[in-house]
Amino acid sequence: MLFQLPPLLSRVQAALPAGQPAYLVGGALRDLLLGRPPHDFDFVLAAGAIRTGRQVAGALKADFFVLDESRDAGRVLLQTDGGRVVLDFIAQQGESLAADLAGRDLTINAMALDIHHPDQLIDPLNGAADLAAKRLRACAPGSLSSDPVRVLRALRLAAQLGMQIDAETRAQMRSAAPGLAGVSAERLRDELFRLLETPKLATSLRALDRLGALAPVLPELPAMQGVEQSPPHVFDVWEHSLRTLDRLEQIFGLLDEHYPAEGAGDLYGGLVVLHLGRFRTQISQLLGSQLSPGRGRRSLLALAALYHDSGKPATRSQQADGRIRFLGHEAFSAEAIAARAAALHLSNSERSYLHSVVAEHMRPYALTLTGQAPTRRAIYRFFRETGEAGVDICLLSAADFMGKYNVQLPQAELSAHLETLRALLAAYYEQQAEVVAPAPLLNGAELMAELALAPGPEIGRLLEALREAQAAGELADRAAALALARRLLG
Numbered sequence: 001m002l003f004q005l006p007p008l009l010s011r012v013q014a015a016l017p018a019g020q021p022a023y024l025v026g027g028a029l030r031d032l033l034l035g036r037p038p039h040d041f042d043f044v045l046a047a048g049a050i051r052t053g054r055q056v057a058g059a060l061k062a063d064f065f066v067l068d069e070s071r072d073a074g075r076v077l078l079q080t081d082g083g084r085v086v087l088d089f090i091a092q093q094g095e096s097l098a099a100d101l102a103g104r105d106l107t108i109n110a111m112a113l114d115i116h117h118p119d120q121l122i123d124p125l126n127g128a129a130d131l132a133a134k135r136l137r138a139c140a141p142g143s144l145s146s147d148p149v150r151v152l153r154a155l156r157l158a159a160q161l162g163m164q165i166d167a168e169t170r171a172q173m174r175s176a177a178p179g180l181a182g183v184s185a186e187r188l189r190d191e192l193f194r195l196l197e198t199p200k201l202a203t204s205l206r207a208l209d210r211l212g213a214l215a216p217v218l219p220e221l222p223a224m225q226g227v228e229q230s231p232p233h234v235f236d237v238w239e240h241s242l243r244t245l246d247r248l249e250q251i252f253g254l255l256d257e258h259y260p261a262e263g264a265g266d267l268y269g270g271l272v273v274l275h276l277g278r279f280r281t282q283i284s285q286l287l288g289s290q291l292s293p294g295r296g297r298r299s300l301l302a303l304a305a306l307y308h309d310s311g312k313p314a315t316r317s318q319q320a321d322g323r324i325r326f327l328g329h330e331a332f333s334a335e336a337i338a339a340r341a342a343a344l345h346l347s348n349s350e351r352s353y354l355h356s357v358v359a360e361h362m363r364p365y366a367l368t369l370t371g372q373a374p375t376r377r378a379i380y381r382f383f384r385e386t387g388e389a390g391v392d393i394c395l396l397s398a399a400d401f402m403g404k405y406n407v408q409l410p411q412a413e414l415s416a417h418l419e420t421l422r423a424l425l426a427a428y429y430e431q432q433a434e435v436v437a438p439a440p441l442l443n444g445a446e447l448m449a450e451l452a453l454a455p456g457p458e459i460g461r462l463l464e465a466l467r468e469a470q471a472a473g474e475l476a477d478r479a480a481a482l483a484l485a486r487r488l489l490g
Helices: 007-015 026-033 049-060 097-102 127-132 150-161 167-182 185-196 201-210 237-254 267-287 297-307 329-343 348-359 363-368 376-386 389-402 411-430 432-436 444-451 457-471 478-489
Strands: 023-025 040-045 063-068 073-080 083-091 112-114 290-292
Touching: 007 040, 007 049, 023 026, 023 097, 026 040, 026 127, 040 049, 049 063, 049 073, 049 083, 150 167, 150 185, 150 201, 185 201, 185 297, 201 237, 237 267, 237 297, 237 389, 267 297, 267 389, 267 411, 290 297, 290 348, 297 329, 297 348, 297 389, 329 348, 348 389, 363 376, 363 389, 363 411, 376 389, 376 411, 376 432, 376 457, 389 411, 411 432, 432 457, 444 457, 444 478, 457 478
Parallel strands: 040 083
Antiparallel strands: 023 040, 023 112, 063 073, 073 083
């Protein structure tokens, strides 16, 4: 036997009709060969895939729905102690299993295993050898051009599994890249977000650019290349954005709840841990959440980091003294990412999140430039405008600052900025009821009754002024709130 099959596959095997061959294929088999636990399983059958999938779902007491009736494809959704498991059943494409495998993208995904006979690997294209050699190789000369989204998949697998793409396959990817512009928004979005979750994302994006695939996927970004910036920036806008991504990934690791005991690794990482490490558990939980099923918050923040300066080419100006400025670039950048989110068919909550993170990414540093700790009023206003996205903005702000420089960061300035972020996060996580979202001392009805006011927008403005004063520590009780309201009216 090649490896120990998961117990779930024994249950699937038992649920199959007598004598029904079913072949485990694709990523699940690849991951099992690598010793990685899969959560999605693809099965190829000669025929009757929907019927078989429905029967397996009944035996496992799982949910079932038809994926594509014309292709005879169905899906079983099973809840286990380890989370949701997906079992896809699909009829083979072509006249035989060998033809089905030959039509796949990469050789490491073109292996099969009959779950009734798991001691024999079906590997007509030598995918197992490529897997052992950490080599990504296309199945055939037209494998990628037939479905250009496979260009993104190859980059994702290279990053995810630490593999090298062979030269002929890279050439195929370059030829297939223009076709990405014609891929459906949903398929492009799903593969893009899988790529955004991989390590060393900036390296993958550089490869995406070299292959000519950046413009078809994220067309707003190439304009950033070669756009120079004044000191303290040492990189052009595009390279700065990639460096910001690198720093953001570093911060994710430093603030992960499974932070390694051996420490931060360098001085600057140590400063991040010193100032923000106490919020590690809360930040890990936040980054592990999802605004829409299947797309993690961490990948959304990575996309926001990519776009945070995308408005700079449109707003670039140069003063008489030679200084380059980008006035209002954050507003242009926010509109750019909102438009791209709409084009990718992201949810309304995801679009709002991305717009907010990019539009407000300058605010924490602006608080640092005052030279003083942010006041309670300033903290309240920050989170009033940003909500829960304020935490994400703090992480992006740290990465943005660190991404301006090459090797030597100004330690005092970094410490001052991290201290501003610490104050914001401390208020959000430890003083929520006092500073960020205090319970109102008065409601609108009470205000109108006490001050003989008619309904109207003035009531909302008064209530917000009272709440801001309360958050600033200037109001302690209802009487003080009424007194302030009378003064504001007067």
